[in-house]
Amino acid sequence: MAGLNKLIESDVFRAYATYATIVLLKMMLMSLVTAYYRLTRKVFANREDAAVHSKGGDVKKFLRTDEDVERVRRCHLNDLENIVPFIGVGLVYSLTNPDLFTALLHFRIFAGARILHSFAYLIPLPQPGRGLSWLIGYGVTISMAYSILSTTLYL
Amino acid sequence: MAGLNKLIESDVFRAYATYATIVLLKMMLMSLVTAYYRLTRKVFANREDAAVHSKGGDVKKFLRTDEDVERVRRCHLNDLENIVPFIGVGLVYSLTNPDLFTALLHFRIFAGARILHSFAYLIPLPQPGRGLSWLIGYGVTISMAYSILSTTLYL
Amino acid sequence: MAGLNKLIESDVFRAYATYATIVLLKMMLMSLVTAYYRLTRKVFANREDAAVHSKGGDVKKFLRTDEDVERVRRCHLNDLENIVPFIGVGLVYSLTNPDLFTALLHFRIFAGARILHSFAYLIPLPQPGRGLSWLIGYGVTISMAYSILSTTLYL
Numbered sequence: 492m493a494g495l496n497k498l499i500e501s502d503v504f505r506a507y508a509t510y511a512t513i514v515l516l517k518m519m520l521m522s523l524v525t526a527y528y529r530l531t532r533k534v535f536a537n538r539e540d541a542a543v544h545s546k547g548g549d550v551k552k553f554l555r556t557d558e559d560v561e562r563v564r565r566c567h568l569n570d571l572e573n574i575v576p577f578i579g580v581g582l583v584y585s586l587t588n589p590d591l592f593t594a595l596l597h598f599r600i601f602a603g604a605r606i607l608h609s610f611a612y613l614i615p616l617p618q619p620g621r622g623l624s625w626l627i628g629y630g631v632t633i634s635m636a637y638s639i640l641s642t643t644l645y646l
Numbered sequence: 647m648a649g650l651n652k653l654i655e656s657d658v659f660r661a662y663a664t665y666a667t668i669v670l671l672k673m674m675l676m677s678l679v680t681a682y683y684r685l686t687r688k689v690f691a692n693r694e695d696a697a698v699h700s701k702g703g704d705v706k707k708f709l710r711t712d713e714d715v716e717r718v719r720r721c722h723l724n725d726l727e728n729i730v731p732f733i734g735v736g737l738v739y740s741l742t743n744p745d746l747f748t749a750l751l752h753f754r755i756f757a758g759a760r761i762l763h764s765f766a767y768l769i770p771l772p773q774p775g776r777g778l779s780w781l782i783g784y785g786v787t788i789s790m791a792y793s794i795l796s797t798t799l800y801l
Numbered sequence: 802m803a804g805l806n807k808l809i810e811s812d813v814f815r816a817y818a819t820y821a822t823i824v825l826l827k828m829m830l831m832s833l834v835t836a837y838y839r840l841t842r843k844v845f846a847n848r849e850d851a852a853v854h855s856k857g858g859d860v861k862k863f864l865r866t867d868e869d870v871e872r873v874r875r876c877h878l879n880d881l882e883n884i885v886p887f888i889g890v891g892l893v894y895s896l897t898n899p900d901l902f903t904a905l906l907h908f909r910i911f912a913g914a915r916i917l918h919s920f921a922y923l924i925p926l927p928q929p930g931r932g933l934s935w936l937i938g939y940g941v942t943i944s945m946a947y948s949i950l951s952t953t954l955y956l
Binding site: 498561562565568571572573575576580582583586587588612615616617618619620629632633636639640641643644645646 | 808809810814815816817818819821823825826828829831832846847848849850852853860877878881884885888892
């Protein structure tokens with residue numbers, strides 16, 4: 492298992508492991524925020540969930556959409572759309588032996604931008620706050636993808 | 647290519663490979679369930695799909711939403727939201743040299759919980775069936791993330 | 802860090818790195834297409850986005866859904882549902898020491914099918930264009946999953 496030990500001994504891979512875990516935890520937090528809004532606003536998508544809260548009354552009244560719930564859901568979906576490429580591209584990038592300083596710069600900026608993006612989406616901040624934080628995260632992933640394709644291309 | 651051979655010779659990594667493949671296949675199955683409901687209920691989201699089934703008749707009548715189709719789609723999206731973190735966090739976790747027994751326990755509980763979650767969503771079972779199966783899967787990923795951050799942190 | 806160097810020296814892993822990056826970039830492109838349609842059609846989901854374009858006028862008029870925007874969003878979600886399994890299954894597959902020619906065949910067909918799928922969805926082409934391109938990508942991932950489970954199973 493020497494190969495395994497060596498992988499996790501690499502500083503770049505440890506940095507990837509840390510930041511990948513952080514951004515995935517941040518994305519998972521969106522599930523809890525959605526649940527919080529659904530429970531406090533009593534807004535549900537499924538009959539069996541509404542049934543718990545109707546206490547024998549009208550179930551349909553709890554089966555509706557709510558702007559705040561939809562906002563969290565859009566924020567969650569935006570995370571999926573942007574964090575999935577980061578996880579995939581970042582993993583490959585961290586295995587192409589990049590410079591540690593450069594790699595850390597990419598990971599830190601991405602994590603910071605996505606955390607800002609969530610705040611900008613959920614507060615919400617006026618534009619271009621959310622747009623810029625999205626663009627910075629997007630640019631970091633593009634930069635890592637460019638680095639992979641320019642060093643590792645095998646078509 | 648000694649490094650590659652060694653990675654797949656690790657029992658923990660083989661376990662990850664197996665369970666990651668199983669939960670991703672389970673998630674892919676949701677696409678087939680959606681297609682099945684769309685075709686049997688004749689409920690489509692795209693004009694070109696409805697056109698195949700309208701046979702020259704009114705296309706619009708097939709362009710609607712259906713509660714059963716939406717339910718499968720919510721189940722599929724919930725898979726994406728929960729299985730993506732498992733794949734990313736689980737990969738890194740399996741490379742931090744965890745104890746084989748502990749790792750297998752995490753992977754098996756997660757896979758079981760997500761399979762139960764799909765049944766609870768699609769049958770549907772009354773709450774808290776679905777809620778608990780979701781929470782167990784969520785907790786497994788959090789536990790692996792905690793293990794990564796406590797052994798590998800590199801900020 | 803010999804382990805790391807060896808991983809990226811493997812032709813199969815380099816091929817995976819290349820095609821994973823390509824399909825993730827293709828998926829990220831959907832964000833730009835969505836933004837393009839939202840800006841040119843002036844169709845927004847968030848008040849703070851609509852506010853930028855209403856210039857003091859009625860914000861609500863820009864808060865609507867548009868069939869073309871929804872189409873791109875469905876295409877993007879379909880990418881997530883299909884490219885996520887490819888990234889996860891493909892990574893594990895490329896670490897099970899598959900034959901280089903076979904692996905390249907899988908990766909190339911998947912990337913080609915998903916690019917065709919996007920064109921078929923966005924033009925849109927009449928069915929079964931989109932259905933077939935979806936099925937081919939789906940089949941490639943199933944084939945890699947079968948290969949993993951038949952060589953690496955560890956339950």
